[in-house]
Every structure is written in C-alpha cells, then in structure tokens.
Amino acid sequence: MTLRFSRQGEDGILGYRIMEARQLAERIYQVWVEAPRVARNARAGQFLVLRIDEKGERIPLTISAVDGDSVRLVFMAVGKTTLQLSTLCPGDEIMDVAGPLGRPSEIRYFGHCVIVGGGAGIACCPIIARAARAAGNRVTGIIGARSANFLILEDEMGEACDELFVATDDGTRGHHGFAADLLKQVIARERPDRVWIIGPAIMMKVTSEVTRPDGIPTLVSLNPIMVDGTGMCGSCRVVVGGETRFACVDGPEFDAHRVDFDVLMARQRTYTGEEKLALERFSAHRCRCGGSESHG
Amino acid sequence: MAERPPGERVRDFSEVDTGLSSGEAIAEAERCLQCRKPSCVKGCPVEIDIPAFVALIAAGDFAGAARVVKESNLLPAVCGRVCPQEVQCEGQCVLGVRESPVRIGELERFAADYERAHGILLPTRAEPTGKRVAVVGSGPAGLTAAAELARLGHTVILFESLHEPGGVLAYGIPGFRLPKEVVRAEIDQLRGMGVSILTNHLVGTSVPVSELLSFDAVFLGTGAGLPHFMGIPGENLSGVYSANEFLTRVNLMHADCFPEFDTPVRRAGRVVVVGGGNVAMDAARVARRLGARTTLVYRRRRKDLPARRVEVARAEEEGVDFVFCANPVRILGDQCVTGVECESMEVSGIGGSKRPEPVPVEGSRFVIEADMCIQAIGQGPNPLLVRMLPGIERGERGNVIADAEGRTSLENVFAAGDVATGAATVILAMGGAKRAARAMDRMLRGC
Ligand SMILES: Cc1cc2nc3c(=O)[nH]c(=O)nc-3n(C[C@H](O)[C@H](O)[C@H](O)COP(=O)(O)OP(=O)(O)OC[C@H]3O[C@@H](n4cnc5c(N)ncnc54)[C@H](O)[C@@H]3O)c2cc1C
Ligand SMILES: Cc1cc2nc3c(=O)[nH]c(=O)nc-3n(C[C@H](O)[C@H](O)[C@H](O)COP(=O)(O)OP(=O)(O)OC[C@H]3O[C@@H](n4cnc5c(N)ncnc54)[C@H](O)[C@@H]3O)c2cc1C
Ligand code: SF4
Ligand code: SF4
Ligand code: FES
Numbered sequence: 001m002t003l004r005f006s007r008q009g010e011d012g013i014l015g016y017r018i019m020e021a022r023q024l025a026e027r028i029y030q031v032w033v034e035a036p037r038v039a040r041n042a043r044a045g046q047f048l049v050l051r052i053d054e055k056g057e058r059i060p061l062t063i064s065a066v067d068g069d070s071v072r073l074v075f076m077a078v079g080k081t082t083l084q085l086s087t088l089c090p091g092d093e094i095m096d097v098a099g100p101l102g103r104p105s106e107i108r109y110f111g112h113c114v115i116v117g118g119g120a121g122i123a124c125c126p127i128i129a130r131a132a133r134a135a136g137n138r139v140t141g142i143i144g145a146r147s148a149n150f151l152i153l154e155d156e157m158g159e160a161c162d163e164l165f166v167a168t169d170d171g172t173r174g175h176h177g178f179a180a181d182l183l184k185q186v187i188a189r190e191r192p193d194r195v196w197i198i199g200p201a202i203m204m205k206v207t208s209e210v211t212r213p214d215g216i217p218t219l220v221s222l223n224p225i226m227v228d229g230t231g232m233c234g235s236c237r238v239v240v241g242g243e244t245r246f247a248c249v250d251g252p253e254f255d256a257h258r259v260d261f262d263v264l265m266a267r268q269r270t271y272t273g274e275e276k277l278a279l280e281r282f283s284a285h286r287c288r289c290g291g292s293e294s295h296g
Numbered sequence: 297m298a299e300r301p302p303g304e305r306v307r308d309f310s311e312v313d314t315g316l317s318s319g320e321a322i323a324e325a326e327r328c329l330q331c332r333k334p335s336c337v338k339g340c341p342v343e344i345d346i347p348a349f350v351a352l353i354a355a356g357d358f359a360g361a362a363r364v365v366k367e368s369n370l371l372p373a374v375c376g377r378v379c380p381q382e383v384q385c386e387g388q389c390v391l392g393v394r395e396s397p398v399r400i401g402e403l404e405r406f407a408a409d410y411e412r413a414h415g416i417l418l419p420t421r422a423e424p425t426g427k428r429v430a431v432v433g434s435g436p437a438g439l440t441a442a443a444e445l446a447r448l449g450h451t452v453i454l455f456e457s458l459h460e461p462g463g464v465l466a467y468g469i470p471g472f473r474l475p476k477e478v479v480r481a482e483i484d485q486l487r488g489m490g491v492s493i494l495t496n497h498l499v500g501t502s503v504p505v506s507e508l509l510s511f512d513a514v515f516l517g518t519g520a521g522l523p524h525f526m527g528i529p530g531e532n533l534s535g536v537y538s539a540n541e542f543l544t545r546v547n548l549m550h551a552d553c554f555p556e557f558d559t560p561v562r563r564a565g566r567v568v569v570v571g572g573g574n575v576a577m578d579a580a581r582v583a584r585r586l587g588a589r590t591t592l593v594y595r596r597r598r599k600d601l602p603a604r605r606v607e608v609a610r611a612e613e614e615g616v617d618f619v620f621c622a623n624p625v626r627i628l629g630d631q632c633v634t635g636v637e638c639e640s641m642e643v644s645g646i647g648g649s650k651r652p653e654p655v656p657v658e659g660s661r662f663v664i665e666a667d668m669c670i671q672a673i674g675q676g677p678n679p680l681l682v683r684m685l686p687g688i689e690r691g692e693r694g695n696v697i698a699d700a701e702g703r704t705s706l707e708n709v710f711a712a713g714d715v716a717t718g719a720a721t722v723i724l725a726m727g728g729a730k731r732a733a734r735a736m737d738r739m740l741r742g743c
Contacts, residue, residue, distance in 0.1 A: 037502045057558035096459040098496040230457045230498055231680055232521035233541035263532050266631040270534040274560035281555050
C-alpha cells in the first residue's frame with residue numbers, strides 16, 4: 001500500500017505536488033496534480049475536493065484525466081481559489097486533495113451517445129467520451145464556448161469521439177451559435193440513446209430542453225457550492241423530481257429533465273458579495289507582490 | 297471555576313469556562329467522600345477510577361491524577377469539557393443527594409490541562425503483534441479504538457475523509473466550548489503511539505472496500521454526520537443551513553475569520569435556529585458570535601430541552617431568544633430567506649418516561665423575520681460507506697447493527713459510536729469503541 005503522498009499532519013509530508021501547469025484558453029487553466037489514491041480509483045464523472053493551503057476554501061473540481069499517479073484538473077479562474085490555483089507552478093504543493101468523490105457516470109452500452117460540453121464544463125467531457133466509447137458506444141461530441149479563445153480540449157475531444165461539432169456564440173470558430181443548436185441538428189439526423197450535458201447551470205437548463213420533447217435520457221452534472229463533498233453538510237443540496245438530493249454523494253449527475261435549475265442557480269449565488277470581496281483582496285495582494293507571484 | 301462574562305465572551309470564540317485554579321481544584325477534590333463503593337464510577341461509561349484520581353488532586357499530585365484518568369480515558373481534556381456529567385458521573389455522586397455533587401468533570405479537565413501544560417506521558421505499547429487494523433473515522437470512537445488497538449500492539453491505520461482529524465470534536469463543537477488546540481494535543485498522542493492518521497481518505501472511494509476488507513480487522517467509527525432537514529417548503533432557499541454546514545464553515549473552515557480565511561458564511565442580521573439539543577445551542581451561540589440577533593425555536597417546552605442545562609443557561613446569558621412550543625411550517629423568501637413561518641404547538645404532559653408529543657394548535661401561525669435559518673433537528677448515520685459493505689446488517693435508521701462489543705454481521709468488521717447508536721455522546725462513543733477494541737484484540741489473537 002502506498003502511503004507516500006498522504007498528508008499525515010505533522011509527519012513531515014506536505015501535500016500534493018503540481019506536476020504540470022499551463023493555460024489552455026482565456027481564463028482556463030489545467031494542472032496535473034500528483035494524488036496516487038485519487039488517480040488509482042477515479043472513474044469518469046467523479047470529482048475531487050482540494051484546499052490549497054491552511055486558509056483555503058475546499059473547492060470541488062472534476063477529475064478530467066488520469067495518468068499514472070496524477071490527475072488533471074481543468075478549471076476556469078472565476079474567483080479567489082481558482083485564481084490562486086492558476087498561479088501555482090510545477091513543484092508547488094496543494095495542501096489537501098480528497099477524492100475521488102461522487103458517483104461515477106453510469107456507463108454501459110447504450111448505442112449512440114452524445115456528449116455536450118459548454119465552457120469550462122468541456123473539461124469533464126473527454127473522460128466520459130472515452131469511457132462510453134470503450135463500452136462500445138458510438139459517441140458524438142459537441143462543444144461550445146463564448147468565443148474561440150475560450151474553447152478548450154478540441155483536439156482531445158476530437159480523438160475521444162467518433163465525430164465532433166464545435167460552436168461559438170460569436171462565430172469565431174465552428175457553428176455560429178449555441179451548442180444547443182448543434183444538438184438539435186444531431187437529434188434531427190438520428191435519435192441518440194443517451195445524452196450528457198455539462199456546463200454552466202444556465203447552459204444545462206436551456207440545452208436539456210432540446211432533448212425533453214423526445215424523452216431522450218439526458219444527464220447533467222450539477223455544480224452547487226460544496227463544503228465537504230462527502231454528504232455531511234447539505235450545502236450541495238439540489239432538487240430533482242421534487243426531492244432534495246445531495247449532489248456530492250447522490251450525484252453529481254442527475255436526470256436533466258427532473259432537475260430544478262432555478263434552485264441550483266439561486267443557491268449558487270449565496271455568497272456573491274463575499275466572493276467579490278475575496279477576489280478583490282487577492283488581486284490587490286497579487287499586485288503588491290508583483291504579477292503572478294504565488295501565495296505564501 | 298471562572299466563567300467569562302457574557303458581554304465579553306459573545307464577541308470572541310475563546311473558551312467560556314476558564315477552568316479551576318490549583319487551589320480551587322484541591323478544595324473541590326477534598327469534598328469527595330472517597331466512597332468504598334463509588335456510585336460515580338458506575339455513571340462513567342469508561343469507568344474512570346474517580347475516587348483515586350480525585351484523591352491525587354486533593355494531595356496535590358496533579359500529574360498522578362492525570363495518569364489515573366488516562367488509564368481509562370485517552371481524551372480527558374475533551375470529556376471533562378463536554379460530557380453531560382449531570383446525567384453521568386456527577387448524576388450518580390452520593391453528595392448530589394444532599395448538596396451538590398463533586399465537580400468530577402471540572403477536576404478531570406483540570407488534571408488533563410495540567411498534564412498538557414507539563415508534558416504528556418504516552419501509554420506504553422505491548423509487543424507488536426504483526427496484525428494490521430483499519431480504523432475508519434477519527435471522531436471520539438475512531439480515536440479511542442485506534443489508541444486502544446495501538447496500545448495492544450497492533451499496527452493501526454486511521455482513515456479520515458476530512459482534512460483535519462477529530463470528527464465532531466473538530467468540525468462540530470465550537471472552540472468556545474472545546475478549544476481546537478486541546479483536541480489537537482489529544483490527537484497528537486495517537487501519532488506518538490505510532491498510529492498513522494491518513495486525512496483526506498474517504499473510505500469507499502479513496503480506499504476501496506476491497507482494500508479495507510484486506511486488513512486483519514476493521515473498526516467503523518464513521519459517526520452520524522448526515523444532516524436531517526424538516527422537509528418544509530422553502531428549505532432550499534439560499535440562507536437555509538443545516539447546523540452541520542454552519543458549524544463546519546465556522547469551526548473547521550474558520551469562516552468567522554473571512555476574508556482572512558477563504559471560506560465565507562452568511563452574515564445575517566437575524567437568525568432562526570430550529571431544534572433544542574446541544575447542536576442547536578452550539579449553532580445559536582455561534583450565530584450570536586457572528587453578530588446576529590438569534591432566536592431558537594423549539595417544539596416542546598423549556599423543561600423538555602435535550603441540551604445540557606448549563607449550555608442552555610449560557611446561550612440565554614449570551615442573548616439567544618427562545619421560542620418554545622412552536623414549529624416552523626414554511627420558510628419564506630423568494631431566492632433568499634426573509635422569514636420563518638411557525639405554528640404554535642400544544643404539549644400535553646403525559647407522565648412516565650415517554651416524551652410528550654407536541655400537537656399543532658390550529659390558527660396559531662406567526663412569522664419570525666429572519667435572513668437565515670439553521671436546522672438542527674438531528675443527524676443520521678452517513679450511508680456512504682455502509683451502503684458499500686456487502687451484507688452488513690443495518691437498522692431502520694441506517695445505523696450499523698452491532699452488539700455490546702461492537703461485532704457486526706461481518707466477520708472482521710466492528711462498529712461503535714454514533715454509526716451504531718445513532719447520534720449520542722462523546723463518552724458513549726468512546727466507551728463502545730473501547731469495548732470493541734478489546735473484542736477485536738481477542739479476535740486477532742485467536743482467543
Ligand atoms: C462537482 C463539481 C465539479 C466541478 N468541476 C469543475 C471543473 O472541472 N472546472 C471548473 O472550472 N469548475 C468546476 N466546478 C466549479 C468550481 O468548483 C467553482 O468554480 C469554484 O468552486 C469557484 O471557486 P473560487 O473561489 O475560485 O470562486 P468563488 O469566489 O467561489 O466564485 C466566483 C464565481 O464563481 C461562481 N461559482 C462559485 N461556485 C461555483 C460552482 N460550484 N459552480 C459554478 N459556479 C460557481 C460564483 O457564483 C461566482 O460568480 C465544479 C463544481 C462542482 C460542484
Ligand atoms: C454540534 C455538536 C455538539 C455536540 N455536543 C456534545 C456535547 O457537548 N457532549 C457530548 O458528549 N456529545 C456532544 N455531541 C455528540 C458527539 O459529538 C457525538 O456523539 C460523537 O462525536 C460521536 O463520535 P463518533 O466517533 O461516533 O463520530 P464522529 O465524531 O461523527 O466522527 C466520525 C468521523 O468519521 C469520518 N468519516 C465518516 N465516513 C467516513 C469514511 N467513509 N471514510 C473516512 N472517514 C469517514 C467523519 O468525517 C468524522 O470525522 C455533539 C454533536 C454535535 C454535532
Ligand atoms: S469521562 Fe465523562 S462521564 Fe466519565 S468521569 Fe469523566 S466527565 Fe464523568
Ligand atoms: S460518589 Fe461522589 S463522593 Fe463518592 S467517590 Fe464518587 S465523587 Fe467521591
Ligand atoms: S458538500 Fe456537504 S453534503 Fe455535499
């Protein structure tokens with residue numbers, strides 16, 4: 001049993017090492033983190049929770065790829081923690097990484113699967129696409145972003161899927177419009193047996209309306225605010241089919257047509273004021289330290 | 297014993313009760329009658345030799361007193377502070393009949409604090425047995441089982457899913473009742489005894505069940521951390537918290553120090569806390585410390601409150617308002633909480649041991665304005681791992697069924713603490729874990 005990288009309080013082992021870090025697109029970054037237990041046990045659709053340092057917040061990020069002892073995280077720098085994460089360099093350490101968490105995507109032979117990713121949500125798609133294909137499915141990928149400079153993992157998705165369609169809101173790459181339009185076109189051509197839609201809440205809400213009329217089984221990966229990620233706080237509760245569920249242990253994937261997206265979005269806004277304050281404080285600190293200086 | 301004045305303590309998270317001085321401790325210890333058949337010991341689930349350690353305090357041998365306590369209890373600084381002594385050791389003290397019982401909890405805490413300040417002595421370990429034991433969860437149950445098994449010579453690996461060990465002691469009970477450095481010092485003893493504490497390890501996912509079951513024996517101390525919600529309309533509005541979330545944000549993540557620490561918590565003007573147990577009192581007192589006007593709503597009468605009496609009194613002194621015989625029926629608000637609609641309850645006193653069942657009074661609805669609501673109505677066993685263990689027997693409430701020595705329906709798997717009993721107390725969890733560890737030891741030695 002490897003206990004090498006497990007942090008054991010004051011036993012001298014610090015944390016989880018960043019192996020590689022780079023920017024993928026505007027405000028979107030990827031890091032590879034060494035976390036052997038997470039890497040060994042992760043399956044498509046699962047996430048981890050990390051805390052960068054002593055004063056950090058626990059934030060959930062999807063495990064977007066695995067290689068040996070390391071896992072890849074792809075994230076958009078939207079607030080204090082993700083911004084701080086984007087400043088870390090290879091060799092730096094993250095204090096805490098716990099995972100894999102959540103239920104894995106249910107993957108078996110369905111026939112034809114469509115995987116739709118929006119924005120940073122594209123990060124979650126290739127691992128699901130590869131798993132679906134390995135189970136014998138034909139996989140169509142659809143990825144969308146605001147603009148070409150926000151688009152990520154196009155090549156990887158191209159390789160993971162049998163076919164890939166791309167959309168940008170402003171037409172700077174691929175279809176001029178939304179991923180939802182492309183999904184409509186694919187459905188018009190042939191009815192898929194299963195659809196995944198992963199992206200910002202509003203994108204998932206709108207896009208899942210496309211598959212509702214035909215009753216195509218559709219899953220969305222929900223991203224409420226979490227604390228522990230293990231089912232003990234209820235911060236992550238979402239409403240699915242009129243029932244309250246905990247996204248971290250009952251999800252994060254749920255039946256798109258039964259999710260109450262309005263509750264999700266309202267709860268995501270709980271800390272808007274605090275998040276702004278934390279970000280301003282962090283940015284001010286960074287300026288004083290001179291550019292991309294990392295913490296501590 | 298010195299209790300800091302309410303006006304001062306409600307502004308910080310430092311300890312409310314600053315403990316006994318040596319003089320006070322000796323005087324209190326001298327009150328003990330040194331009963332030949334001490335009834336107090338029967339009231340202590342881990343059977344501390346109370347007259348013996350109290351006599352040592354009376355004689356001024358504080359280190360000796362700590363040693364006696366620790367023969368039976370590895371976490372005396374914790375238990376001395378949080379045990380419901382009035383229904384345990386002190387509730388049984390013969391002096392309680394005529395005057396007040398010996399303040400056993402305060403004395404235990406005094407001895408433990410003395411030892412911590414003067415160097416903690418570790419228990420000696422038996423010859424290594426070569427057996428490997430996994431302990432899941434680092435609350436009082438897991439810590440006790442790990443310590444006992446390590447002392448008996450087994451190799452112990454303690455898995456904890458959070459980044460900090462301690463279970464409820466770390467994330468639930470606030471620092472003003474149980475300072476975190478006290479918890480840390482008691483946990484450090486385990487490291488000193490050679491126990492590997494692996495944080496960030498969620499057993500079931502980071503540690504697959506197959507790996508767990510490959511240990512020679514397994515102890516489940518996963519607690520009862522699953523928060524219950526009332527199931528009323530408006531419960532998922534932003535601003536509605538479980539007590540677990542609220543307390544975790546503040547105790548474990550230091551949201552009271554936001555933005556110095558990154559984790560936020562809502563800073564409400566007015567908070568409604570629902571419930572009447574220790575958890576509700578803690579949530580209400582934390583809310584007061586964050587500056588909110590705080591109202592605690594409980595569906596039964598004052599005398600039915602399950603919380604420790606001293607904590608109720610302290611909450612009241614700190615300015616928590618109580619509304620008795622009322623129950624929320626709806627949380628008001630569009631996206632955020634604006635109020636809590638309650639209805640009055642009638643509690644008919646039925647005699648006997650059964651608790652009175654509150655009945656709603658028709659046409660009695662009223663609204664308490666609030667921008668935050670904390671539900672502290674109970675927790676159940678976390679089903680995550682237990683669900684994955686093939687063939688383990690569970691009770692109706694999801695608790696693992698275990699006998700008095702922690703044996704479950706699975707051969708090498710033992711369980712104690714809240715996961716077996718449902719939400720209970722620190723010392724009951726420790727007592728159960730100790731018995732289970734002894735039974736595990738016998739099993740591992742094949743006798
Ligand atoms: C299971 C799960 C998997 C996730 N996987 C990824 C991922 O792979 N890549 C990625 O970029 N993000 C992912 N997220 C979202 C990510 O956790 C948040 O972006 C992150 O917590 C923001 O932290 P922060 O401190 O940087 O920003 P904050 O200061 O907390 O927030 C800044 C802004 O982001 C919004 N925000 C906050 N939390 C969330 C959230 N949970 N979801 C969406 N928006 C949020 C806020 O409303 C605010 O506008 C995932 C979330 C969940 C629950
Ligand atoms: C706010 C609050 C105040 C309280 N006040 C008092 C009091 O004053 N006096 C008193 O006697 N009692 C009090 N209690 C009750 C007491 O704390 C509990 O009865 C006691 O902590 C139970 O101990 P335990 O070890 O069984 O579980 P817990 O303390 O709940 O510990 C369980 C641990 O297991 C971990 N875990 C769970 N699942 C996994 C997994 N799959 N893998 C790895 N780790 C896992 C959890 O993260 C947790 O750390 C209070 C409880 C609360 C919540
Ligand atoms: S451990 Fe608790 S019950 Fe036992 S003597 Fe100490 S305070 Fe009393
Ligand atoms: S019952 Fe009371 S008086 Fe008697 S030994 Fe115990 S503490 Fe002392
Ligand atoms: S994040 Fe705490 S229960 Fe899901």
